[in-house]
Amino acid sequence: QVQLVESGGGLVQPGGSLRLSCAASGFTFSTYYMAWVRQAPGKGPEWVSGISPGSGRARYADSVNGRFTISRDNAKNTLYLQMNNLKPEDTALYYCAGNATPNAMFELPPRSSWGRGTQVAVSS
Numbered sequence: 001q002v003q004l005v006e007s008g009g010g011l012v013q014p015g016g017s018l019r020l021s022c023a024a025s026g027f028t029f030s031t032y033y034m035a036w037v038r039q040a041p042g043k044g045p046e047w048v049s050g051i052s053p054g055s056g057r058a059r060y061a062d063s064v065n066g067r068f069t070i071s072r073d074n075a076k077n078t079l080y081l082q083m084n085n086l087k088p089e090d091t092a093l094y095y096c097a098g099n100a101t102p103n104a105m106f107e108l109p110p111r112s113s114w115g116r117g118t119q120v121a122v123s124s
Contacts, residue, residue, distance in 0.1 A: 002026040004096050004115030011121045016086050020118060022079040022096030030054075030074040033104040036081045037114065038092035048094070049081065050105035059105050064090075086122045093117040 008020040020036070035050040049070040051058045058070050069082040079096050095117045097109040 002098070002113070004098065004113075006094060006096055006115045006118040009094060009118030009120045011123065012086055013124050014087060014122055016122070017082070017084045018086065018120060020081040020083065020094055020096075020120075022081075022115060024077045024079065024096075024098065027098065029072075029077040029098070032098040032100055033102055034070075034072060034079045035097045035099070035104040035109055036068075036070060036079075036094060037097055037108055038090075038094045038120075039117075040089075040092040043092075045095075045108055046092075047106070047108045051079070052102070052105065057105065083120070086120075088122045090120060091122050092120060094120050 003025045005023045012018055031053050036048040037045050038048050039045045048064055049060045051070045051072055055072055067085045071080045095114040097114045099109040
Protein backbone atom coordinates (compact mmCIF):
# COMPACT_ATOMS: atom_id res chain seq x y z
CA GLN A 1 0.00 0.00 0.00
CA VAL A 2 1.48 3.34 -1.07
CA GLN A 3 1.85 5.70 1.85
CA LEU A 4 3.28 9.22 1.89
CA VAL A 5 3.51 11.13 5.17
CA GLU A 6 4.51 14.79 5.09
CA SER A 7 5.93 16.72 8.03
CA GLY A 8 7.79 19.93 8.83
CA GLY A 9 5.13 22.50 8.18
CA GLY A 10 4.35 25.37 10.53
CA LEU A 11 3.99 29.10 10.98
CA VAL A 12 6.92 31.23 9.85
CA GLN A 13 7.50 34.94 9.30
CA PRO A 14 8.11 36.34 5.82
CA GLY A 15 11.71 35.78 4.83
CA GLY A 16 11.99 32.71 7.01
CA SER A 17 12.74 29.10 6.12
CA LEU A 18 11.18 25.68 6.55
CA ARG A 19 12.21 22.19 5.54
CA LEU A 20 9.47 19.76 4.62
CA SER A 21 9.96 16.01 4.68
CA CYS A 22 7.95 13.19 3.15
CA ALA A 23 8.38 9.62 4.35
CA ALA A 24 7.46 7.08 1.69
CA SER A 25 6.53 3.41 2.02
CA GLY A 26 4.69 0.70 0.15
CA PHE A 27 6.45 1.16 -3.19
CA THR A 28 9.97 1.22 -4.65
CA PHE A 29 10.75 4.83 -3.82
CA SER A 30 14.08 4.89 -5.66
CA THR A 31 12.38 4.24 -9.01
CA TYR A 32 9.65 6.87 -8.70
CA TYR A 33 9.56 10.45 -9.91
CA MET A 34 8.53 12.55 -6.93
CA ALA A 35 6.93 15.95 -6.67
CA TRP A 36 5.70 18.57 -4.26
CA VAL A 37 2.37 20.21 -4.90
CA ARG A 38 0.49 22.80 -2.87
CA GLN A 39 -3.00 24.14 -2.50
CA ALA A 40 -3.69 27.56 -1.08
CA PRO A 41 -7.02 28.39 0.56
CA GLY A 42 -9.70 28.92 -2.06
CA LYS A 43 -7.39 28.05 -4.95
CA GLY A 44 -6.70 25.03 -7.10
CA PRO A 45 -3.67 22.80 -6.61
CA GLU A 46 -0.33 23.98 -7.96
CA TRP A 47 2.65 21.86 -9.00
CA VAL A 48 5.70 23.20 -7.14
CA SER A 49 8.67 20.99 -7.96
CA GLY A 50 9.66 17.56 -9.28
CA ILE A 51 12.74 15.35 -9.04
CA SER A 52 13.90 12.34 -11.00
CA PRO A 53 14.48 8.95 -9.35
CA GLY A 54 18.26 9.35 -9.20
CA SER A 55 18.16 13.06 -8.23
CA GLY A 56 19.89 14.01 -11.46
CA ARG A 57 17.11 16.31 -12.58
CA ALA A 58 14.94 18.77 -10.69
CA ARG A 59 12.45 21.35 -11.91
CA TYR A 60 10.62 24.17 -10.21
CA ALA A 61 7.59 26.34 -10.77
CA ASP A 62 8.53 29.91 -11.64
CA SER A 63 6.89 31.08 -8.42
CA VAL A 64 9.43 29.22 -6.25
CA ASN A 65 12.50 28.95 -8.50
CA GLY A 66 15.58 30.21 -6.69
CA ARG A 67 13.95 29.96 -3.26
CA PHE A 68 12.98 26.28 -2.92
CA THR A 69 15.18 23.20 -3.31
CA ILE A 70 13.86 19.68 -3.76
CA SER A 71 15.97 16.69 -2.80
CA ARG A 72 15.63 13.04 -1.89
CA ASP A 73 17.42 10.35 0.06
CA ASN A 74 16.65 7.02 -1.57
CA ALA A 75 18.36 5.11 1.23
CA LYS A 76 15.88 6.62 3.68
CA ASN A 77 12.86 6.63 1.33
CA THR A 78 12.43 10.33 2.06
CA LEU A 79 11.71 13.38 -0.05
CA TYR A 80 12.55 16.92 1.08
CA LEU A 81 11.68 20.49 0.21
CA GLN A 82 13.90 23.24 1.56
CA MET A 83 11.98 26.51 1.43
CA ASN A 84 13.87 29.78 1.91
CA ASN A 85 12.81 33.43 1.75
CA LEU A 86 9.20 32.44 2.30
CA LYS A 87 6.46 34.82 1.25
CA PRO A 88 2.84 35.14 2.39
CA GLU A 89 1.75 33.77 -0.99
CA ASP A 90 3.54 30.52 -0.16
CA THR A 91 0.88 29.82 2.47
CA ALA A 92 -0.74 26.53 1.50
CA LEU A 93 -1.20 22.88 2.30
CA TYR A 94 1.85 21.12 0.87
CA TYR A 95 1.66 17.56 -0.42
CA CYS A 96 4.25 15.16 -1.72
CA ALA A 97 3.32 12.86 -4.58
CA GLY A 98 4.90 10.01 -6.49
CA ASN A 99 4.54 8.72 -10.00
CA ALA A 100 6.22 6.04 -12.04
CA THR A 101 6.20 8.30 -15.12
CA PRO A 102 8.22 11.49 -15.69
CA ASN A 103 5.03 13.58 -15.76
CA ALA A 104 5.59 14.42 -12.10
CA MET A 105 8.55 16.50 -13.26
CA PHE A 106 6.30 19.17 -14.74
CA GLU A 107 2.62 18.63 -13.92
CA LEU A 108 0.31 17.59 -11.11
CA PRO A 109 0.45 13.85 -10.45
CA PRO A 110 -2.90 12.06 -9.99
CA ARG A 111 -4.66 13.08 -6.76
CA SER A 112 -4.66 9.45 -5.65
CA SER A 113 -0.84 9.56 -5.42
CA TRP A 114 -0.65 12.45 -2.93
CA GLY A 115 -0.06 12.26 0.80
CA ARG A 116 -2.25 13.97 3.39
CA GLY A 117 -0.27 17.18 3.42
CA THR A 118 1.42 19.51 5.88
CA GLN A 119 0.31 23.08 6.48
CA VAL A 120 2.64 26.01 5.81
CA ALA A 121 1.60 29.48 6.95
CA VAL A 122 3.71 32.56 6.24
CA SER A 123 2.62 35.58 8.21
CA SER A 124 4.00 38.35 10.38
